[in-house]
Amino acid sequence: MALITIKNASMGYEGKTVLSKLNLTVNEGDYICIVGENGSGKTTLMKCLLGLLQPTAGSISFGDGLKQREIGYLPQQTIIQQDFPASVSEVVLSGCLNKRCTMFYSKQQKEMAADNMKLTGIYDLGKKCFRELSGGQRQRVMLARALCATQKLLILDEPVTGLDPMATADMYALIKDLNKNGITIIMVSHDVNSAVSNATKILHLSRNNYFYGTAHQYLHSDVGKKFILSDCPCDDCRHRAQGGVHNV
């Protein structure tokens, strides 16, 4: 059974349909990047996966013991958070609220938060104020919070927006590590080149159409070739550049 199965789904908002007849499955351990032009429905698809929007037709079903509210979500940061007075541990702990809503966090939840803070390398910042952190540190805090909400699947919305090259590389390395540890990743990204080199599968959305396949297949698809600026270094492409026949 797949983690997520999308069957013949149409999605949209305010009466507009942006995605139609989408069929795909997400398996455990996948690292999927969703790419595409602005307005192609990346955010809409993500909202439907999270249950913030309902598909207008078709269905999205969850398997392998995944519940919709147990998806770890890393949203884009909002203006509200820029000057929000909260400690790092307060923010991370708030990821545990999908398990049990009680007056106080249990010892177990506190341990989980501490583990996830160690995992994302922000354990020492626990008492610091969120608004005093750098952009990269903030994203790690948000990632630790998302990890508190899930054991299986992370959905990341442009996680490297606004980060410097160093912090971006760190973030990608961290996400890759999490994926190696068995967490399925779905990431919305504008950074197609990194998407292709990091992800195992690419979902390219464009108006009225979509591509879903491995990163390798994507590089050699028509839509992928148009979207990627750099030359593909693989043997097939070099062969083709030299006038050979391409057979992927």
Added chain:
Amino acid sequence: MFDFIAEMFSYNFIVRAFIVGTLVSLCAALLGVTLVLKRYSMIGDGLSHVGFGALAIAASLNLAPLEVAIPVIIIAAFLLLRLSENSKINGDAAIAIISSTALAVGVISVSVSGVNTDLNSYLFGSILATTKVDAIMCAILALIVISIFVLFYNNIFAVTFDETFSRATGLKTNIYNTVIALLTALTIVIGMRIMGTLLISALIIFPALSSMRICKKFKSVILCSGVLSLCCFFVGMCASYKLDTPTGASVVIVNAAVFLVFWLVEVIRTRIKRTD
């Protein structure tokens, strides 16, 4: 000092006003933290203007003030919340329109009906206006607000910090927003007769803003703004008795002074940090 306080509290109306004012200050401060952080500060201001309009109409039609004002202001709270959430309409402009219209309706109904009520006391508050019913309602309201903040503290934090994430993890964020707007509406209706239409929103905004200058944790911001609000109300009320100044305005001035001090502390602190 003690003689002065004892003398002040020997008047029944002052004791009543003190009880109502303290409880309203506390409720406003707690609710204010989430409202200010969510950029909903102007909702408080809008609601108080709507409340003024309702009170004025009630007075000119000879109806009981609270029975008219409470339902009107609750409806306005829902409306303003929807407007602020709806990104299509410019939220703050919509609030400005609603509040000035309500104010205009109030002023006209007072002048047309020729009711012999002092317009000043609606606009700037009057310590004589509180009744026993106010005190009882206020106590109930404070009990509800405090218990919601204690019982659902973690969820309130989550919804304030990141509504989308909270919704994705299954929290019913709409319910929280609605409850907060509802409680804010009630706090304003009860508080506006002491503090005045034009000044009540200060009770919501100032304590939260002051605490945010120096506190680094959400929990400490909430506790600090509750305590600050109580202290400011007490000092403001004593000052207004001693100096014979209007109560509402005196409380606001004390709040503003505290904000200034906290802001200075923040500025000095960041300077010191930078030179380190």
